[in-house]
Amino acid sequence: MIEVENLVYEYPSKRALKGIGLSVRPNTITALVGPNGAGKTTLLRCLAALDTPYDGTVHIAGLNTRDSPRAIHALLGYLPDFYGLYDALSVERCLIFAALAHGFTAAKAKEAAVMAAERVGLSDRLANPAAELSRGLRQRLAIAQAIVHEPKVVLLDEPAAGLDPMARRDLSKLLVSLKESGMTLVVSSHILSELEDYSDEMIIMEDGRVVGGAPVQLRQQQRALIRVQLASARNDLAALLSRHSGVEVLQSDNVSASFRLLGDAQSRVSLLRALVAEGLEIVSFGDAPHQLEAAYFAEVNREAQVS
């Protein structure tokens, strides 16, 4: 759905994107992660055909952002990191305007506005002025404006910033429901835990580059991410784990390790038995709580070792 080749973007004082190449599959949620200043926002703006890159190409659904920027604008929704709303308008009018601005007729616009409001849980606030909404509800309204025209691609820049835990959970559900309705989402954040619930793939950026060079597959059916914790330290923990087939150690120290395991539940049982038999004093063995974080650090560590 999104193909990027050798993307270069320059500000007068800085090269913000240094030859980015990536691909995003349709109907997925891709997490765009990296530290502040890595170039995530610049990349999203180039993907949205809002800024013209210095070099390289971006194709969205087969359209080139240089040749067909307006066609691309029509088929995507974008929520910037700092967005504004028309505070004096009611929620309903904000959404009707968004639909009209995407070429809907007046009747269809009203219909689309009601549907978008329902999708984000704002049906009971249609008459409220946008200025009166809480931060979480404003976020929902901004997302509703971005999806009112049923875009194929949705780009969200730091969508959960400043939201409380309840609102974050609702946002996760909303994003998953958008994916299930056929949209392709790219969500940027520098807070990994918030992306974990809904991301299928992860692109790691650092200093204007994609670290590792390709999207990292998450939630692989056959490769569970497991964390093991020991009661007493073992210097050979990583080596011990690596000896077993299907195990890929991502991170380890003397008392704990995170690793991927190829196979089903029976494979886990067998591995646990084997580790106990090898004398490890295991106090916990189960799904890693922060899978995305572990994958991120594994990828960053791998990159550091390569360089």
Add this chain to the structure above:
Amino acid sequence: MNAELQRNFWLELTPRRMTQMAVVLALILLTVNVTPLGRASEFVFEFLFYAIVVLWGTQSAALAVVGEIRGRTWDFQRLSALTPFEMTLGKLLGATSYVWFGGLICLLIILARDLRDDPSRFFADLFYFPAMGLLSQAIALFASLVAIRRRQTRTQFSAFQYQAVGVLAAYVVWQRLRDPLRSSDVMWWGWTIDGQEFHLASLAVFLAWALIGCYRLMRVELQVQTYPTVWLAFILFMAAYMAGFESLSFLPQFLQANDPLSLRLMVPVATLAFLTYVAVLFEPKDHVLYRWLAEMLAKGRTLAVMSRLQCWMIAYAAAMVSGIAVALVGMSGISGLAFLTAPMVVAGLGFLTRDLGIFLFFGLAPGQKRGDMPAIITLGVLYLILPRLLGAAGVPEPAMLFYPLPLAGWIGAIFAWVEAAAMWFLVVSIRGKQTAALPQT
């Protein structure tokens, strides 16, 4: 209906605001009719029209896009399916819809007065007031769209500047059409035209150019690929328009009386040079763009280059071509040319080239955030202070170092181009350093 127009109507034309405006204007009308104001009463609603449509309207127009940027809603609008034409119309007429509501009430009262007192003014006023108001607002919107390219939208003062440009345009129109001292006939390309008719026609033409300018800048803002053909057409129109005048009040009388042929040949070149200065002053000095243009040029991608050329580059090329043509005419020995000489034109082009270098040098200098002001000061020193200082120090003919003068001959032209070459050497050095400082991909 145009979505942007609709949204602005929702915000601007609320029943309460419309009632307030109508009631206030009705009270003023009542006051004017019951108070002995004499002849002043005739002009109260003209004054109100200027206050509402020009002063207030230019502010609304200047903030139409700038307000969206400040409110962080502009990206959302840029991503809409609205065409550049719809967006321009929606911004220009939508953001000013409330002031037009008040302006139209004033206009109706002005037209009623015309019918009562002087019906011959009716049609002129019917065109003059709305066209002048729309022109001032379009110019304010245009100025704000230019400023967006320069990323100068954050302060209240910036919006005031764009408003001031619109008000200035309205003042020029008012001066041409309402000042009784300027009602004489106009000699233009050999025709003698009634002054009122000529200036009303000019108003219509410049209104069209202002609207086209807004539309073209909106295309750029919405990322639609835009070639500089319309700008080229505009500068050529301006050259032809200015060359048509038999007399120009700002030029020396002896020249206008004694050497009309030189005047007719030089005015288009001077107009193109002036537009080059205006463009280079207001366009962003973007070394990333200049490097990109150089790379694309080296790769032979002419269309890509054309799509991102800056306006000053087009105007400069046009000034050079027309200047060289005029210099060749000057060298051909044609009779009737007293003032114009080829070396003077070549020197003029050299000084123009040097001055562009000065703007770019200060605009591209590292850490230089207000590049234009040092450039303007430098030009002030070069054109106003140094000639006098050198003259006072006893240097013979110092002006030829700084002005294109008819008596300077080819020496003056050589001085001009040496200065231009030195300036551009500095510009290229800066660009080279900045390119070298960038990390490689």
